[in-house]
Amino acid sequence: MEVNISPVSEVKVKNKKKFQLPHVYVILFIMMALGFLATYLVPSGSFQRAETATGAKVIIPGTFEYGNNVNLTLFDFIFAIPNGMVQAGAIIFGGLMMGGLVAVLDKSGLLPLGVRKIASLLQSRTILVVPILMTPIAIFTNITGAMEMSLLYIPIIVPLVIKMGFDRFTGCALVLVSTVAGFATAVTAPATLGIAQQITELPLYSGALYRVTIFATMTTIGIAYVWRYARKIQRNPEFSYVYGDGKDQSFIDRETEDSSEKSSKRQKLAFIVLGLGIIVMLYGLFVWKWYFIELGGWYAFLGIAIGLICGMTPSRIAEVFHDGFKMMLLGVLLIGIARSISIILESGNILDTIVFGISRLVGSLPGELAAVGMLGIQGLFNFLVGSGSGQAMIMMPIMTGISDLLGVTRQTAVLAFQFGDGFTNVLYPTAGPFMATLALAHVGYSKWLKFILPLMGIWIVLCILFLVTAQLISWGAGLQ
Numbered sequence: 226m227e228v229n230i231s232p233v234s235e236v237k238v239k240n241k242k243k244f245q246l247p248h249v250y251v252i253l254f255i256m257m258a259l260g261f262l263a264t265y266l267v268p269s270g271s272f273q274r275a276e277t278a279t280g281a282k283v284i285i286p287g288t289f290e291y292g293n294n295v296n297l298t299l300f301d302f303i304f305a306i307p308n309g310m311v312q313a314g315a316i317i318f319g320g321l322m323m324g325g326l327v328a329v330l331d332k333s334g335l336l337p338l339g340v341r342k343i344a345s346l347l348q349s350r351t352i353l354v355v356p357i358l359m360t361p362i363a364i365f366t367n368i369t370g371a372m373e374m375s376l377l378y379i380p381i382i383v384p385l386v387i388k389m390g391f392d393r394f395t396g397c398a399l400v401l402v403s404t405v406a407g408f409a410t411a412v413t414a415p416a417t418l419g420i421a422q423q424i425t426e427l428p429l430y431s432g433a434l435y436r437v438t439i440f441a442t443m444t445t446i447g448i449a450y451v452w453r454y455a456r457k458i459q460r461n462p463e464f465s466y467v468y469g470d471g472k473d474q475s476f477i478d479r480e481t482e483d484s485s486e487k488s489s490k491r492q493k494l495a496f497i498v499l500g501l502g503i504i505v506m507l508y509g510l511f512v513w514k515w516y517f518i519e520l521g522g523w524y525a526f527l528g529i530a531i532g533l534i535c536g537m538t539p540s541r542i543a544e545v546f547h548d549g550f551k552m553m554l555l556g557v558l559l560i561g562i563a564r565s566i567s568i569i570l571e572s573g574n575i576l577d578t579i580v581f582g583i584s585r586l587v588g589s590l591p592g593e594l595a596a597v598g599m600l601g602i603q604g605l606f607n608f609l610v611g612s613g614s615g616q617a618m619i620m621m622p623i624m625t626g627i628s629d630l631l632g633v634t635r636q637t638a639v640l641a642f643q644f645g646d647g648f649t650n651v652l653y654p655t656a657g658p659f660m661a662t663l664a665l666a667h668v669g670y671s672k673w674l675k676f677i678l679p680l681m682g683i684w685i686v687l688c689i690l691f692l693v694t695a696q697l698i699s700w701g702a703g704l705q
Contacts, residue, residue, distance in 0.1 A: 253562045253615070260566050261302045264573030269294045271577045272626070282426065284629035289581045295574045302569065309565030309618075310558075316416060316614060319517030320557035321550050322524035323371060328549030329528040329542065333535040335495055337381045338488055351389040352459060355452045358382065359403035363444045366407030368507070370414025370613070372650060373552060373658050375404045379665040384476040386455075392465040393473050395455045397666035398676065401651050401659070402447040408613070409647020410440035413510045415517055416560070417613040421642050424621040425628075425635040429514045432636045432701055439640075439691050443684060450680045466672045475667075495534045502527040556614070563615030567622055580626030587631065595631040596641050596692040599624055603645025607653060613646045636701025637692060644688040651677055 247255075273288035310317070330336045343357055366372060383396035411418045413430050422429055457464045467473070488496070506523055509515035515523070528549075532542035570576045587598045606620060621642060628638035654660050654670065663673055695701075 250559075250562065253559065253566065256619075257302070257305065257562075257566050257569060260569040260573075261297060264295065264297050264569065264575055267573075267575045267578050269574040269578065270581060271574065272581070284577075284580075284626050286630050289577065291578075292574065295572070297569065297573050301572060305565035305568045305572075306562060308568055309563070310561035312568070313561040313564045313618070315517040315521070316420065316560050317557040319415060319521035319524070320553050320560070322521040322528070323369065324373075324549035324551075324553030325546035326524040326528040326531075326549070327371070327374060327377065328545045328552065329532045329537075330499070331377050332545045332548075333492070333495065333531060333537065335492060335499065335531070335535070336377060338492060339496075340378075340381050340385060342488075351391075352452065352456060354386060354389055355395075355399060355455050356448050359399055359448050359451065360444070362400065362403040363407035363440075363447075366404045366414075367411050367440055368407075368413050368510070370408060370411055370416045370418070372404050372408050373556065375400050375662045376552070376658050376665065378404075379662055383666055387473050387476055391455055391458050392462070392467055393476060393666055394466045394668055394672070394676070395451070395458060397663065397668045397673075398451045398454060400666075401662060402451050402677075402680070403444070405648060405651045406444040406447040407440065408650065409643055410436060410443050411643060411647075412436045412440060415520060417617060417646065418639065418643065419516060420614050420617040421621050421639045423516075424617065425625045425639055427635055427639065427701065429516065430510065432639075433511075435695065435700060436640075442687065446683060446687070447680065450683075454676070466676060467668065472667045491535050495531045498530055498534060499527065502530075559615040560618060563618040566619050571622070576622055577626065580623055580630070583623065584627050584630040587627070590631070593693040593696045595627075596633050596637050596696050597689050599627065599633070599638060599641040600645045600688060600692060603642050604649050605645075607646050607649045613650075616646050617642065633696060634699060634701045637695040640695055640700075641692055644692070648681065648684050648688070652681060 268291050270289055270291045272284040274282040275285050276282050327336075340358065343354070362374075362378065366374065378400045379397065382400060383393045386396040386399065387393055408414065408417070412433050413419070419429060422431065462468060502523070506515070506520070509519060509523065513519070525546075528546060529542055532545065533539075537545070567576075570579070583602075587595050590598060603616070603620060603624070606616060621639075624638045624642060625635060627633070628635050651659055652674075660670070663670060
């Protein structure tokens, strides 16, 4: 009889497991459990609130009082998740319909065709592909908040930039830098800015002019940064972060004969309908103040209309929408689960107590620095919860109370949330579709950090300057 004895070193290797961060569902469930436990350990309390001329209810500083503890039951904990899903139902619907529309644009060939058309016009000035592609990507993300689109951009854009003389790292940087610049400075993104302003009782999409200024600044710097890298690669390919690994060619090999740059009559008509649809959507956002119900319905209508125009059968459109739903499912479910955490804290009457405790920690800081502190808190919290809308559900009720107590305008508090949540989405492995995008582009995380950290430092300095300026000019003070 043979006995196999493994060497001690081999046993140690097998037993040694790398630490892996739990799934985001697990993280949120743990936070729910901690919130539920906190209702028994943290004393209940509340502030008095006053209603402003605009109807917003703001905390009156110095009025915090402890009250009788509210002991939640196990049923309160169990039912918090479905209640959170119900309260976030409109947001979930809008997010799913967005995924359906995007999937139709991809499967109908409109998205890859549009990118190829742009690239074909730049054969003599290939470096211009950087601003010409980054600008519309940033604008689209700024309006919709759909960072998940980066997963669709990579398979289309990376082969194109490689053919134009760059490397796949350039394509990856082009996509990620433009999407995060648009996302973190959103002017109308319903799932982040919209939720945050709704919770803080600010007019929907208010403060647009200042946010447009910030968006233009951050995006321009991001484009210049990627341009600088692309120009270096163009002059000397050996400067590439992925030079010589042989993986760039694999992206070109994947291109099929179906990647023709010619558009059919159906596709041309679909482009016209899409353009008109975007104009109506923008008018609805800014004038009619569309939110998730209206946007979700419009996304569904556009997706079905474009699918039919491009020759898809009703059943095929349904299948494509289903694929789009799957792409967005994780993100929208996180919103409902995150909302359940706020429900527990509110039901246990400890939300104001938490606000009171945090405000005492930073209460000695002037308003300008308090806003920067809020940015830091939000930036750290994004490591745990990668969903921007989920974070808004959890953190904005807390940030609203802190801003009222410390004299920070609510509009500035929302901006601190956007910055803290947004820019770290290309830094933390737990953030949104970031790691999946790197994987699609075959870019290593350590190489990405080496590239992005200098730009992140520039962006953070500008974030601080924009927050201090917002507080100095009392930005949005009349809206509280």
